[in-house]
């Protein structure tokens with residue numbers, strides 16, 4: 489299955505990516521409790537921190553893209569997979 493992310497979400501992810509020098513650094517900054525995975529709240533917090541506005545339904549869409557196994561948490565592997573697919577080809 490190949491679902492594509494909306495332009496709006498992709499733009500937002502790129503803006504977020506611009507703030508960090510590496511994917512791992514971005515993930516560590518977002519993972520406030522150092523649990524090794526991101527919750528919905530941690531993802532929302534980082535968007536708020538950088539004043540990246542997102543509609544509720546877009547946030548749900550974003551979580552769906554990140555949370556591949558559907559356990560409600562974004563692991564580093566899940567995060568890396570989306571970021572590599574959606575952001576890195578554009579900036580490298």
Ligand SMILES: [Ca+2]
Nearest residue numbers: 555559561562
């Ligand atoms: Ca997950």
